Amino acid sequence: xxxxxxxxxxxxxxxxxxxxxxxxxxxxxxxxxxxxxxxxxxxxxxxxxxxxxxxxxxxxxxxxxxxxxxxxxxxxxxxxxxxxxxxxxxxxxxxxxxxxxxxxxxxxxxxxxxxxxxxxxxxxxxxxxxxxxxxxxxxxxxxxxxxxxxxxxxxxxxxxxxxxxxxxxxxxxxxxxxxxxxxxxxxxxxxxxxxxxxxxxxxxxxxxxxxxxxxxxxxxxxxxxxxxxxxxxxxxxxxxxxxxxxxxxxxxxxxxxxxxxxxxxxxxxxxxxxxxxxxxxxxxxxxxxxxxxxxxxxxxxxxxxxxxxxxxxxxxxxxxxxxxxxxxxxxxxxxxxxxxxxxxxxxxxxxxxxxxxxxxxxxxxxxxxxxxxxxxxxxxxxxxxxxxxxxxxxxxxxxxxxxxxxxxxxxxxxxxxxxxxxxxxxxxxxxxxxxxxxxxx
Numbered sequence: 130x131x132x133x134x135x136x137x138x139x140x141x142x143x144x145x146x147x148x149x150x151x152x153x154x155x156x157x158x159x160x161x162x163x164x165x166x167x168x169x170x171x172x173x174x175x176x177x178x179x180x181x182x183x184x185x186x187x188x189x190x191x192x193x194x195x196x197x198x199x200x201x202x203x204x205x206x207x208x209x210x211x212x213x214x215x216x217x218x219x220x221x222x223x224x225x226x227x228x229x230x231x232x233x234x235x236x237x238x239x240x241x242x243x244x245x246x247x248x249x250x251x252x253x254x255x256x257x258x259x260x261x262x263x264x265x266x267x268x269x270x271x272x273x274x275x276x277x278x279x280x281x282x283x284x285x286x287x288x289x290x291x292x293x294x295x296x297x298x299x300x301x302x303x304x305x306x307x308x309x310x311x312x313x314x315x316x317x318x319x320x321x322x323x324x325x326x327x328x329x330x331x332x333x334x335x336x337x338x339x340x341x342x343x344x345x346x347x348x349x350x351x352x353x354x355x356x357x358x359x360x361x362x363x364x365x366x367x368x369x370x371x372x373x374x375x376x377x378x379x380x381x382x383x384x385x386x387x388x389x390x391x392x393x394x395x396x397x398x399x400x401x402x403x404x405x406x407x408x409x410x411x412x413x414x415x416x417x418x419x420x421x422x423x424x425x426x427x428x429x430x431x432x433x434x435x436x437x438x439x440x441x442x443x444x445x446x447x448x449x450x451x452x453x454x455x456x457x458x459x460x461x462x463x464x465x466x467x468x469x470x471x472x473x474x475x476x477x478x479x480x481x482x483x484x485x486x487x488x489x490x491x492x493x494x495x496x497x498x499x500x501x502x503x504x505x506x507x508x509x510x511x512x513x514x515x516x517x518x519x520x521x522x523x524x525x526x527x528x529x530x531x532x533x534x535x536x537x538x539x540x541x542x543x544x545x546x547x548x549x550x551x552x553x554x555x556x557x558x559x560x561x562x563x564x565x566x567x568x569x570x
Contacts, residue, residue, distance in 0.1 A: 143210050145203040147178065148223035148244075149195045159190035161216035163234045165256065166209060173207040173214070188216065200225075215256060219243060227269060236283065237261040245269030248296050254282040259311045261287050266294040276301030276323060277332050284308075286344070288315025297321040301360075302331040308343040312373050316348030317341070322355030322384070326362055337386075338364040341371035347398065350377050354384040361386045372396035379405040389416035399425040402449050407432035409455075414438065420445045423467065427452075434458050439483075441465065448472040451499060457481065462510075464488040473499040477506070480537075484509035490522040497523060497565075501533040507568075508540030514549030516541050516569065520556035529563045536560065536567045543570040 147156060160173050172185035177193050178201035184191060186205070195201065207213045216237030217229075227245040229235060235251050236258040242265065249272040250262075260283040271278060278300050280286065286309050291297050300321050307329045319327070326333075328340030339352060339362045354361035363386040376396040390408070397404060404426060408414070414436035427449030433441060434457035441456050447467040448454060453476045456464060461482045466472070472493040484506060490496055497504065504523070511519070516538055523536065538544075544553025553569075560567050 141206055141208055141210065143205045143207070145205070146200050146225040147195075147203045148200045148225070149198050150223065152197060153194055154198075155192050155194045156222055157190055157192050157219065158186065158222070159188050159216070159218035160186055160205065160207075160214050161188040161237065163213050163215040163256070165234070166212050173205055176204040176206070178202040178204065188218075190218065212255075215258070216261075228272070230272075239263045240265070240267050242266045242294075243269065247272040249273070250278065250280070251282055252279075259283065259285040259287040260289070261315065263288060263290045264294065264296060265290070265292045267296040268294050269296050271296055271299045275332075275334060276325075277304060278302065279304045279332070281306055285311035286313045286317075287311060289313070290315070290318045292318065292320045298323055301325045302334075303327045304331045305329065305344065309345045311345070312375075313344050313346035314348060314373075314375070316350065316377070316379075317344065317346050318349055318351040320351065320353045322353075323360075324352065324354040324362060325360050327352075328366075337362050338366065339385075340366045342366060342368050343370050345373045346371060347373050347375035347377055349379040349381075351379065351381040352383070352385070353381065363387055365390055367391060367395055369394040369396060378403070381405070381407045382409075382411065383407075384410050386413060387411060388413045389418075390414065391418040393418050393420045395420070397424050397426065402427045402429075404428040405430040406446065408436075409433065410435040412436065423447065427469070427471070429453065431455070443467055448474065448493065451475050454478070459483060462486070466490075466492045468492045470495055472496055473502070474504065475499060475501050476503045478503075479506050479509065480540075481508045482506075482510075484511060485515070487511065487515035487518040487522075490519065490526070494526040497527045497534055497536075498531065500531050502531070503535045503537075505535070505537045506541070507537045509538075511538070511541035512548070513542045513545050513553070514551065516544045517548050517551035517553030517556070520544055520553045520560065520567075520569075521551045524556040524559045524563075527560065527563055527565070531564060534565045536565055539568045539570055541570060 172187045174183045175186045176183045211231045215234045218239040223244040225246050227248045230249045230252045232251045234256040248269040301323045326336045330336050376398040378398045378401040427447040429452045432455040438458045439460050442465045444467050447469045456479045474496045546552045546554045
């Protein structure tokens, strides 16, 4: 007796429409092999839809060149199609749709410069891996009409990077698990002008909170909600459980509607001397809680501007070599540096602020000991005493031998020879002799 098992071949393939926009265009795909289902030596097979022979394909990737422009009905053959693929990596591919909702073992998605009609992630995940999601310049619409990207099918995350493209503009809310069971070592970066909420409760359309509790991240934390979008998130929660022991080396927040932020529990990467903290275009941010201690390691970029902050106490953030400091917030009346003899400034930009007292440049005595140093405190509210003090402090600690250095104090009161017990006229002349270009009222 002969027994036959007939498999429904319609269930053995996945269809894609690939559109080429130029003659000789090369398409690249990578489809991972799920070794829980298939042998590691196995391969999927792909029909490119242009009459060429089918080819084996797996995670090592495959290039295919089309001889003419057009739309091609590509087909990927694989048994148990939604289970057998655990990651997809694609280059510049034009797809009419990218519906991944049923791919229940998919954990790694690298989607770069894709044009798609609609985009959706798996609605469940049954594998053991942490989520790696990288979507750069994906020009598609998120299939959820409320702009909700649901990452709760995965119990752990390793990288989340969403940048530019139409998808990030239609993505408003990212739902995450409150506990990440692995290290989010690849960082959390989201560049979306429509960003309204992140966290376990982000699917609640009235919620405008970014809650990063339990994400266990290191690397970069970047949240760019655009140029103060009207519905941008208005609260952010950054407890110590949001960070793992390695700590982050970059924090960027742009365009949020937050009125306050607590930075005191952030874990920073100790050994890194190129840290970056930038919080700007936050038009209602009036209060910051800084850490009560000095952070180990130094920063090359510090930026706090575009907010109604009145004081700028940076004593916990040591500036490093060739560093940049931007504090262009019109209401700032005082600026405090972290004391450091290794700090050098390629740029201090604090123009058009309400600075009424001179920053203590003796706290960073070598600030201008670098080519291209630019101290820009023009159009502040400095009287002659404080203008004199700045010029005398910089003259006292600056030496000759560097090029391209500028000091701009225009728009403040002109220096004189006596105010505050400082001779600003002589200090300005000395600085010019040392090669500075010095501009005052």
